[in-house]
Amino acid sequence: MINLGMASLRLCAGLVGRRSGFCARSLRTITGMTVSQIDEEVAKLLELKTQLGGDEGRHQFTLKTAKGTRDYNPKQMAIREKVFNTIISCFKRHGAENIDTPVFELKETLTGKYGEDSKLIYDLKDQGGELLSLRYDLTVPFARYLAMNKVTNIKRYHIAKVYRRDNPAMTRGRYREFYQCDFDIAGQYDPMIPDAECLKIVHEILSELELGDFRIKVNDRRILDGMFAVCGVPDDKFRTICSTVDKLDKMSWEDVRSEMVKEKGLSEEAADQIGQYVSLQGGMDLAERLLQDAKMSQSKQACAGLTDMKQLFSYLQLFQVTDKVVFDLSLARGLDYYTGVIYEAILTQTGPVPVAATQNGAGEKAEEGVSVGSVAGGGRYDGLVGMFDPKGRKVPCVGVSIGIERVFSIMEQKAEASAEKVRTTETQVMVASAQKNLLEERLRLTAELWNAGIKAEVMYKKNPKLLSQLQHCEDSGIPLVAIIGEQELKDGVVKLRTVHSREEIDVSRAELVEEIKRRTSDV
Amino acid sequence: MINLGMASLRLCAGLVGRRSGFCARSLRTITGMTVSQIDEEVAKLLELKTQLGGDEGRHQFTLKTAKGTRDYNPKQMAIREKVFNTIISCFKRHGAENIDTPVFELKETLTGKYGEDSKLIYDLKDQGGELLSLRYDLTVPFARYLAMNKVTNIKRYHIAKVYRRDNPAMTRGRYREFYQCDFDIAGQYDPMIPDAECLKIVHEILSELELGDFRIKVNDRRILDGMFAVCGVPDDKFRTICSTVDKLDKMSWEDVRSEMVKEKGLSEEAADQIGQYVSLQGGMDLAERLLQDAKMSQSKQACAGLTDMKQLFSYLQLFQVTDKVVFDLSLARGLDYYTGVIYEAILTQTGPVPVAATQNGAGEKAEEGVSVGSVAGGGRYDGLVGMFDPKGRKVPCVGVSIGIERVFSIMEQKAEASAEKVRTTETQVMVASAQKNLLEERLRLTAELWNAGIKAEVMYKKNPKLLSQLQHCEDSGIPLVAIIGEQELKDGVVKLRTVHSREEIDVSRAELVEEIKRRTSDV
Incomplete structure (x- = not known):
């Protein structure tokens, strides 16, 4: 219940007591209050809060990142870079261009695009000017x-x-700030060709990342809507029933059915008919069967979706990816904007259980045979661009989003388990010396190497110990050390040491760059 | 003037009139108001605003990005990728690791770090839970x-x-959302060695980006503070006077002097003495001269700064970058956290005047000989980490931030002016056909090429015209076309066409991948 009146009354009374002339300016009564007047009110209250907060908050400093977010340390970044390179290579192989949009959009841009998920949008504070929200996905921008x-x-x-x-649920790679890697094709084309390419891309990326076996579930919003219609779901309940069906990957059919009937007011008969359809899985054959289905075939929409599904599978055969793709009538996907084909990729192998997860107990336990969840999803959204065009001109679109946080989690666990060390720098050579007072010579040589394009490091100490210089190479995987001393300087050479074998040879200063390049050409 | 009382009073009265029982809950008077109570007030007002806004705002949909932000189109992204590659290569050459932090931090993490600039921080809306702000730079995170x-x-x-x-000021590359490329060295090392490397990095990056001539101004907070002290600035005015000196790159000395005296209450004598020092520029020689200066030498702080400045220049000589570096006593930099060396790089050549800028008139005009502004800046901040450590343990840091939006602007203008076309994809070959009914064969061949790692495109049409397929290659710079027809399929060959020369040869299907690789090895 809203309790604004008394609070503001007291607030006013108190302020009047403290400052004279406070209630002087005349304003219209509430029935005439405008948005900008409310803005002013809010600003005043917030200013008051700042004054109070300055005293109340002082001693509660916490050293952490915001809830649901994390830093990436250098090792995680090295893994992330590798994953991104795989994904970007694939996108480029398919001829994609790259764009970028701001991290926040006008709030109204995001309004009405995400159905029940809209409550999860981060809004920026109203600091004067436009109302802004952080982007919820990359599709709407x-x-x-x-x-x-x-x-x-x-x-x-x-x-x-x-x-x-x-x-x-950070142990399972679910964050409040997370990466999406989106690939989309916009344009008026012949049916299902771009749609098939999106699925081919998911297949390529998940294969190349070597995350274990996976499956790509496919369905179509038109098939879902047709199914709802022939099962007797009232038109105005399509979206909300669709949201409930979407929970089938997390909830049992019994629970989903119960939500439909008890919370959403669907008849038991309708729910049971839906239950029969959503248990179906198959390929092109299933699409054919459903086209003959006495009930389904009554829906024009469903028939259109099923015909396209057949076409899609024929292209997927040409792309040789049907081994991983399943037509699954239980796949719903919650977002409002999809209009045609929808898909979602899941890893089917049980990953190693993250340590933190097992410590947290049963709720987070990854059980034998249970999938580690969705790693990619997408679909066709032919109406979304039209929602932004002043004249409602449509641009048909289909796309896929790779949700790589879970991929990162899996890759990190793999790296932990592996004996191979993840390098976090690409340094080829460490410029070192065993003797004192050679800082200037070390800096001079290092600059020479940098200028020749060699990745080189030098210790920021006047007289570092040789051992600590060598230790740094061991720790960070630097393969070579260029050692200089009085004798080497006199002879115009550098002692080039291979860290792994401890072998040392003298290389003339003039040939040093070439020798380092030759020895690190595979790095 | 705050005018809260009457507005809230009326607001209350109005609401009471509309809803019964509205002012029922009892609250303490203002003297006892807590932050959470104000939060409640604000939430209620904002809810009311939403109710009103829902009606008022409906017809005002605007199709734009948020103020001060922009999208990057594919061409801009291609340029951006090139600039980033240059910068990242340099950072990696110097042995840097990579980290990432969330886009928002707890609000308190940013509090008290940016002096007068704190008002520019974006806060997130209080939606329950932690108070968050968007990061203002990468240094504090x-x-x-x-x-x-x-x-x-x-x-x-x-x-x-x-x-x-x-x-x-978007025509000059000044945005509300912009990239920073930061390189920092944290650790307890011998003086000025990491500091010199930061300047070397700025020198390398600005040289490699070929943006024209540049200069790197260097100063030291200790020299500034010592100067303020010996010129008679009261201790508590150091930071605010420093902020004013920082405006010398945008304002004349007369205006800066006037701000010091009239707005900040500094004596005229002190201002004039500062005026004499801040006109000085030089190199190691200037540092030596100031160490002998009767007034400067009275400040221990200034002497420490000047001694380090001499040391810094000696390292810069070894790195062969003194040609671009100037010790400039007018350089102040506004941020609170700097404790030692500070620097800023500016481009000294007049860039081409952006079209939009000249259209906007005098205010935006880039005049002959006027610098296009700062493109990099940084310095030493030995106290910042200690502000976060519960025990106040310090970690000395020095770093540099490349502000690349201006660099992008310049590169974009260069690309516009150049005859060379910027490619936005890396596609090597287009799979095409001149005849009808070959979609399936085109898709099959395209998938073969993708699977072999070739970057390939195919038109999403059942029967595209050969001309439109070739036109797409011309438009997007695709160098090769693999053409198939009935005859080629029968012969087991593909007609490989070079777009530029229009030359066509038959290549056996088995050798196609190698042939494409051979011909595009320089792409």
Whole structure:
């Protein structure tokens, strides 16, 4: 219940007591209050809060990142770079261009695009000016970009962080700030060709990342809607029933059924009919069967979706990816904007259980045979761009988003388990000396190497011990050491030491760069 | 003047009139108001605003990005990728590791770090839970990272967007969302060695980006503070006078002097003495001269700074970068956290005047000989990590931030002016056909090429015209076309066409991949 009146009354009374002339300016009564007047009110209250907060908050400093977010340390970044390179290579192989959009959008740009998930959007504080929100995905900003720039066809990728005020489960790679790697094809084309390429891309990326076996579930919003119609779901309940079906990957059918009937008010008969359909899985054969299905075939929408599904599978056969793709009628995906094909990729192998997860107990336990969850998803959204175009001009789009936080988690665990050390720098050579008073000579040689494009490090100490210089090479995997001393300087040579074998040879200063390049050409 | 009382009073009265029982809950009077009570008030007002806004705002949808932000289109992204590659190569050449931090931090993490610039911080809306702000730079999050993870030495780079609610001047590359490319060295080392490396890095990057001539101004907070002390500035005015001196790159000395005297209450004598010092520029010689200066030499702090400045220049000589570095006593830099050496790089050549700027008139005009502004800056901040450590343990740090938005602007203008076309994809070959009904064969061949690692595109049409397929290659710079027809399929060959020369040869299907690789090895 809202309790504004008394609080503001007292607040006013108190302030009047403290400052004279406070209630002087005349304002209209509430029935005439405008947004900007409320803004002023809010600003005043917040200023008051700042004054109070300055005293109350002083001693509660906490050293942490915001809830649901994390830093990436150098080792994690090295792994992340490798994953990104694999994904970007794939996107480029498919001829995609790259775009970027701001991290925040006008709040109204995101309004009405995410259905029940809209509550998870991060808003920025109203500090005067526009109302802004952090992007929730990369799809809506992409559609806004297309409409704003009147782009009618493009194949682009976009890799960036998105933000959701969800319940984080960080041990399972679920964060409030996380990367999405999106690939989308916009344009008016013949049916299912771009859609098939998106699935081919998911197949390539998940294969190349070597994350173990995976499956790509495919369905179609038109098949879902047709199914809801023939099962007797009222039109205005399609979206909310769809959201409930979407929970089938986390909840049992019994619980989903119960939510439909008890919370959403669906009839038991309708729920049971849906239950029969959503248990179906198959390939092109299933699409054919359902086209003959007495009930399904009554829905024009379903028939259109099923015909396209057959077409899609024929292209997937040409792309040789049908081994991993399943037509699954239980796949729903919650977002409002999908209009056609939808898909989601899951890893089917049980990953190693993260240590933190097992410590947290049963709730987080990854059980034998249970999938570690969705790692990619997407679909067709032919209406979204039209929502932004002043004249409602549509640009058909289909795309896929790789959710790589879980991929990172798995790769990190693999790296932990592996004997091979992850290098966090690419340094080829350490410039060192065993004797004192050679800092200037070390710096001079290091600069020579930098200028020749060699990746080189030098210790920031006047007289470091040789052992500590060598130890740094061992620790960070630097393969070579260029050692100088009085004698080497006199002879115009450098002692080049291979860290791994401890072998040392004298190399003339003039040949040093070439020798380092030759020895590290595979690094 | 705050005018809270009457507004809230009326607001209350109005609401009471509309809803019964509205003012029922009892609250303490203002003298006892707590932050959480104010929060409640604010939430209620904002809810009311939403109710109103829902009606008022409906028809005002605007298709734009948030003020001061922009999208990057594929061409801009291609340029951006090139610039980033140059910068990252340099950072890696110097042995830096990479880290990443979240885009927002706890609000208190940023509090008290930016002096007068704190008002430019973007706050997130209080949606329950922690109070958050978007990062203002990468330095404070870095210091928080070091303290939180108890890292005492690291050389890292971090490339990410930062956020400032500043007045945007987008034609000059000044945005509210912009990239920083930061390189920092943390650790207890011998004086000025890491500091010199930071300047070497700025020199390398600005040289490699070929942006024209540049200069790197260097100063030291200790020299500034010593100068303020011997010129008679009261201790508590150091920071604010420093902020004013910082404006010397945008304002004349007369205006700066006037701000010191009239706004900040400094004596005219003190201001004039400062005026004499801040006109000085030089190199190691100037540092030596000031060490002998009757007044300067009275300040211990200034002497420490000047001695280090001499040392710094000796290292810069070894790195062969003194041609671009100037010891400049007018360089101040506004941020609170610097404790030692500070620096800033400016481009000294007049760039081409952006079209939008000349259209905007005089205010934006880049005049002959006027610098296009700062492109890099940084310095030493030995106290910042200690502000986060519960026990106040210090980790000395020095770093540099490359502000690349201006660099992008310049590179974009160069690309516009150049005859050479910027490619936005890396596609090597287009799979095409001149005949109808070959979609399936085109898809099959394209998948073969993808699987062999070739970057290939195919048109998403059942029967595209050969001309439109070739036109796409011309438009996007694809060098090769693999053409198939009935005859080629029968013969087991592909007609490989070079777009540039229009030359066509038949290549056996088995040799196609190798042939494409051979012909595009320089792409």
